[in-house]
Amino acid sequence: MGNGVGSEWIRLIVGLVVVLAFSQLNALFLVWLERKVAGHIQLRPGPKEVGPFGLLQTIVDGIKLVGKELITPRPADRKLFMVAPVLVFMPVLVGFLVLPFGPDMIIRDMNIGVLLVFAFSTFGVLAILAGGWASNNKYALLGAVRSVAQNIAYEIPLLLSVMSVVLMVNSMTFSQIVNSQQSIWFIFLQPVAGLIYLICATAETNRAPFDIPEAESELVAGFHTEYTGMRFGLFFLAEYTNMFIVSAVATSLFFGGWQGPFGFSLGIPGVVWFLVKTYVLIFVIMWVRWTFPRIRFDQLMNFSWKVMIPLSLANLLVTAVVIKLI
Amino acid sequence: MAEKFQEPVVDQIYTLNLGPQHPSTHGVLRVLLDLDGEFIVKADPVIGYGHRGHEKMGENRTYKQFMPNSSRMDYLSGMIYNHGYVLAVEKMAGIQVPERAQHIRVICSELNRISSHLLWFGTYVMDLGGFTPFLYAFDDRERILDILDRVSGSRLTYSYCRFGGVSRDVDVEFIEMTRAFVKRLRSRWSDYHNLVTKNIIFIHRTRDVGVITKEQASQYGVSGPNLRACGIGYDVRKAEPYENYDQFDFEIPIGEKGDALDRYKVRLEEMEQSCRIIEQALDKLPKGPVMAEKVPANVKPPKGDLYFAFESARGLTGYYLVSDGATTPYRLHIRVPSFGNLHVLVEVLKGTLMADAISILGSVDVVIPEIDR
Amino acid sequence: MPKTDEVVQKLRAMLPEDAVCADEAYKAGVAFSVLAPLGKLRDAARLFNEAGFFLETITGLDFQDTAELVYHFNCYEPKSRVAMRVLCGHDQVAPTVSDVYASAMWLEREVHEFFGIRFADNPDLRPLLLPEDADYHPLRKTFGKVNAYRKREEIYG
Numbered sequence: 001m002g003n004g005v006g007s008e009w010i011r012l013i014v015g016l017v018v019v020l021a022f023s024q025l026n027a028l029f030l031v032w033l034e035r036k037v038a039g040h041i042q043l044r045p046g047p048k049e050v051g052p053f054g055l056l057q058t059i060v061d062g063i064k065l066v067g068k069e070l071i072t073p074r075p076a077d078r079k080l081f082m083v084a085p086v087l088v089f090m091p092v093l094v095g096f097l098v099l100p101f102g103p104d105m106i107i108r109d110m111n112i113g114v115l116l117v118f119a120f121s122t123f124g125v126l127a128i129l130a131g132g133w134a135s136n137n138k139y140a141l142l143g144a145v146r147s148v149a150q151n152i153a154y155e156i157p158l159l160l161s162v163m164s165v166v167l168m169v170n171s172m173t174f175s176q177i178v179n180s181q182q183s184i185w186f187i188f189l190q191p192v193a194g195l196i197y198l199i200c201a202t203a204e205t206n207r208a209p210f211d212i213p214e215a216e217s218e219l220v221a222g223f224h225t226e227y228t229g230m231r232f233g234l235f236f237l238a239e240y241t242n243m244f245i246v247s248a249v250a251t252s253l254f255f256g257g258w259q260g261p262f263g264f265s266l267g268i269p270g271v272v273w274f275l276v277k278t279y280v281l282i283f284v285i286m287w288v289r290w291t292f293p294r295i296r297f298d299q300l301m302n303f304s305w306k307v308m309i310p311l312s313l314a315n316l317l318v319t320a321v322v323i324k325l326i
Numbered sequence: 327m328a329e330k331f332q333e334p335v336v337d338q339i340y341t342l343n344l345g346p347q348h349p350s351t352h353g354v355l356r357v358l359l360d361l362d363g364e365f366i367v368k369a370d371p372v373i374g375y376g377h378r379g380h381e382k383m384g385e386n387r388t389y390k391q392f393m394p395n396s397s398r399m400d401y402l403s404g405m406i407y408n409h410g411y412v413l414a415v416e417k418m419a420g421i422q423v424p425e426r427a428q429h430i431r432v433i434c435s436e437l438n439r440i441s442s443h444l445l446w447f448g449t450y451v452m453d454l455g456g457f458t459p460f461l462y463a464f465d466d467r468e469r470i471l472d473i474l475d476r477v478s479g480s481r482l483t484y485s486y487c488r489f490g491g492v493s494r495d496v497d498v499e500f501i502e503m504t505r506a507f508v509k510r511l512r513s514r515w516s517d518y519h520n521l522v523t524k525n526i527i528f529i530h531r532t533r534d535v536g537v538i539t540k541e542q543a544s545q546y547g548v549s550g551p552n553l554r555a556c557g558i559g560y561d562v563r564k565a566e567p568y569e570n571y572d573q574f575d576f577e578i579p580i581g582e583k584g585d586a587l588d589r590y591k592v593r594l595e596e597m598e599q600s601c602r603i604i605e606q607a608l609d610k611l612p613k614g615p616v617m618a619e620k621v622p623a624n625v626k627p628p629k630g631d632l633y634f635a636f637e638s639a640r641g642l643t644g645y646y647l648v649s650d651g652a653t654t655p656y657r658l659h660i661r662v663p664s665f666g667n668l669h670v671l672v673e674v675l676k677g678t679l680m681a682d683a684i685s686i687l688g689s690v691d692v693v694i695p696e697i698d699r
Numbered sequence: 700m701p702k703t704d705e706v707v708q709k710l711r712a713m714l715p716e717d718a719v720c721a722d723e724a725y726k727a728g729v730a731f732s733v734l735a736p737l738g739k740l741r742d743a744a745r746l747f748n749e750a751g752f753f754l755e756t757i758t759g760l761d762f763q764d765t766a767e768l769v770y771h772f773n774c775y776e777p778k779s780r781v782a783m784r785v786l787c788g789h790d791q792v793a794p795t796v797s798d799v800y801a802s803a804m805w806l807e808r809e810v811h812e813f814f815g816i817r818f819a820d821n822p823d824l825r826p827l828l829l830p831e832d833a834d835y836h837p838l839r840k841t842f843g844k845v846n847a848y849r850k851r852e853e854i855y856g
Contacts, residue, residue, distance in 0.1 A: 042461040293527050294455025296681045374828035382837055386844050544753045545801040560775040629854050633728035650854050654846045661756040669805050
């Protein structure tokens, strides 16, 4: 863009402001989208009273949440209890720094972009554990422990499938990965990796059918049982923002990022392509949530360790062999 | 330094309260679970939160006044309980019921059975995490409630039957609505089977989960679809036919293993058989009066006792009436199927995982207020 | 009803002359009605268990001169219910059948809390439906509003 250090600072600040604004608006929008999608799948309209098509429903709900009393249980570990919701939101925001929204619309095009996103997303697990432990509640602890086990188990095949793509492109820079999908999207070259990534992404964000840590009928509400008011709101919003991040990463890695099909942009700006693809993926994730029942915890772990990991390892091996041969 | 650390926690059994306030609603049930990690070592249900004293009320009300009570014990099979109570008193007092009324009562009871199973289906899959089939099942159930509302005046707890018949005749629209409903329900089976029965996650959560053996079933007095899923084909409508059930041609679905998946399949198949009964009853519906003549305003059955059994949506239900010749019963005892169905879980839940406990509790279809009476 | 006939034969052998009455027409909902003395209760229950019957329900009746326990046994064949009546004085202790039939654990708890009849050797006689600290027996005819308190012969002759 510009020249000199000054323009770099301006770019950084503008990027920061845009990221914060965008992430909040996006979270609000996604909550509305989830309720509408859920409603229509369940033969009912969803929110429609507040604002046109119920669009203002989330804002009103947010205001209501802010007005609620913030209760801290007396035997809880106060510092950890209050830190946990903040801790869960921060790493998600960091992920926005490296996402390729358009050809020149990356805040910081780091050469370890992919690594950054996944390194920071693991922080979220720490926050969940902190929240569950600090609540001093058997249900919350059970939920947090399950969440940690689930996240660790599904992190491995997630990273392995991403490694297959990185191996093909020979770089971890997002812009390079997107650029090399000009002729053909990687989803067609690496369908197994793409599917594994999508499944593991659903598990990483604790969405159904992998939502044992939070929406268990018997565990009340899992690790965020004892959280009230806006603290609960933070956990809630962090989940939706996380969903956006993993979908955006999937778009960049497998679905061509901001490129149109076969490189033809058809006159539509790159950022629109990117957002459309991301939101379609988010819609698919939501669709899956309202269709399937929940997997039992031990079946979930079996699935990861006995099916996903061997599959993704095999995929990586095959990719390496094919690259060597070509 | 070493004193600051606690003893290593080895084999510590902790007690968890599956409390009276429960997201997976079956009524107000509290189960004290002793857990070893995630495995259940002991399960002790605590009931009685909904005890209203129906049996004591039975001794202080005339036979007609007790009619609303009968619906409110198991509110999901309200019509069937109503029907059974009326049949018990009619048998004791020797009141004959005209044919048209018999057919109407059978149609309404079977509609009630379908609506109870639909509600069970929706809530069971919701307990397992699939929220959507609940709304589809309730969509179908609303139609039944509309049909029964038209003819009896209430949606859930009916007092439609009277000693000697029914309170109000049905019109042509009732018949047409019921036929349309049966046709629509049959078209939904494929949806339910594709969405739930063939879903691999659902199958993994229910196959070989919560197996009730035949011995356990016999020891605890399990009845209804739970018993039939174990492989014992006992249905009161076939074993002790009441009303005119022996005129209708229907089958009793029987399972094999007695696990949650079998219980699920048996109930779904039972709904289809109920549709068959309804269709046959509608085809054979004769003209005539719907109320017997000369039924006394205050029924006074002769001295003695009677045990009348019928098949509610949950299983073998019985009214045990002891009469001393007065207008109020001397003793009115109700044998409820959920009593045995819940009691058997004390044994079945041992050694299962916590997550399976919810699946098992849901699959035996217990309604706590009928245990509490 | 072959199973029922078998069991009734053995019962007739064990009990006094007129203890067993048949009800061919199934008028009272039972094929046979048996009046057993308190001491033979457990043996009779064992007979039913060996014949493959299940315990349907236990209930109590409160009369002026005596209390009565009514056991209903049933098996999975058509029209085979057998009622067993046991007269038990107001202050007598009845033997338990919970080691023969597991369902009797809860059924006896219910009869105990509503009628005050104690069952010997039942390991757990906590109230089932009433609160834990209930010290009243609601279904007795000396509790609350009661319409009639009769002697047994007024009803059963």
